[in-house]
Amino acid sequence: MKIVVALDGDLLVSADPSQGMFGQMKAITSIADQLGELVKVGHKLVITHGNAPQVGFMLLRGEAARHMVHPLPLDICGADTQGATGYMLQKALRNWLDHQGLENEVLTLVTQVIVGEPAPPGAPRTKGIGPFFERGRAQALEKSRGWELDMIPGQGYQRVVPCLTPKRIVEANSIRYLFDQGLVVVCAGGGGIPVSIDNNGDIIGVEAVVDKAYTAFLLGEEVQAEAIIFVSPWERIVNTIGLDLNNGLHSFYFNDLDALLGRSSDIEDTMRHKLIASRNHLQTSKTPVLIVPPDQLGVAPDRCVGIQLIAEKVDIEN
């Protein structure tokens, strides 16, 4: 089966920050084990991933070193994390496959997405990123770099950037080509590096974050995926549906999604993005969407525990 796997960014770092890069490598290796199981049984994968914690670390480093080293714009931060996370993922997965005697190649492509509209109604349209500042520094940044900052009670001022939906994947051709050649392709980390088209028709980086749930569906269209699997921590899924995950897949139909989104005001932003993008997807597509915890990924889509989002049962008469 052709599958797009979209990994939440916090699954790729350690819950214990003191573990540093070693912790990241360990987290990535354990995800790679699950991805490997999917490849082993013959599924063809495009893998994409979040990068919020990773970009967060970069911005913290940039701020700490600001008197000594030039700052990094957000598009470059995104590109950096695509390189680093892609490297760790492709290495770990390749090692797993090698150990199993499998020869599938794994490759990371640096990926840009042309962004369009803000996130759709109901989804968060901005995102706070990077460190918290004191008032004085916040005002200075507002002035010198034209940032927008929000006061978060108890924490301080944080930069806010728009969260935009992707319209087109610039490297779609290369991704599709390699996927069709049988490679496992890691791409569009963080939803892709956000770019737009300027007046000359050139693409240029944009200071924004990408609604990465939408990117997963764009990737799905490119490779004609038969399933989209979001991978999220157990508690994030459980909190979203307000139910314990028991056996098998808990199904939600299109209409249930509206109810689910409407019912709960405390669904985490990242989950809200997933549900809204899924609802949008299910309006025109029958490709099922799964949201599963990391330790269930290896037995997806058939034998896993998690939730599945499916289109309305279609009346054959119509």
Add this chain to the structure above:
Amino acid sequence: MSQKKAVIAIGGNSLVKDKAHQSVQDQYKAVNETCKHIADMIQQDWTVAIGHGNGPQVGFVLRRSEIAYQVEGIHEVPLDVCGADTQGATGYMLQQNLYNELLERNLDKKVATVVTQVEVDREDPAFQNPTKPIGSFMDQSQAMEKKENDGWSVLEDAGRGWRRVVPSPLPKRVVEEPAVKELVDAGMCVITVGGGGIPVVADEAGKLVGIAAVIDKDYASSLLASAINAELLIISTAVEKVALNFGKPNQEWLDRMTLEEAKTYFSEGIHFAKGSMAPKIQACIWFLERGGKKAIITNPDNIGRALAGETGTQIVL
């Protein structure tokens, strides 16, 4: 479809002009310039794989990492991951600028950046003798602490303080080579082996692990050129041509040399500066010995003319 395949290795000067132009905007401008020259090449029907240096960029990533660790206690970034970071960022800048340039010229070529690991031999003698200084200067007690706790090799650098040194082993295999070859054979321009590739070794179980090392980007580009059956290797550097007796009164610019002549000059050991021109000549020699047809050394501005045989130093069989 038969096509002309080339690998071009672009030097650090194509990315960071000088100390006064290190910001991201400056790097972007420099990359933009370089991409015009690469587009000239593509316009002449070459399908290119592009290798690039990352010395200054890794320096910036390391510096941020060191300072943030000291000031805020944020975990440090190991050298292999620094390399991967720069492959992402530099690859992005290159692919974006090249995409724009090709679009402007109505050239229907796709560009892709591949995160690329390069395997080196655990037994490479370079591991016994680390020589490449990286990161900031330290005082003696810091240096000794790092040596003790983190197993760093450290060296006192001519009275300026202590620095970490890492080995510079030879590249043995481009791990993602089959995919790079597939992309190039499909007519795409591929940005790869950034910074000479992310250095990895196979452990006892055969698993690849990242290591703290630096791979010469010209050696890696040469190896890649052979692996993808490129006919041409271009090494883009700060000078238009290679010189014999460089910097001496009897300096002599070279338009052309054969592989045999190159080997002779190289073995004489007096013509090419160690750590700058010598490894470039070596990279060209290895490429031609492994079946390459031609190597060119020139500066970015002259790539187009050098391809037409008008300038640069052409090294032929």
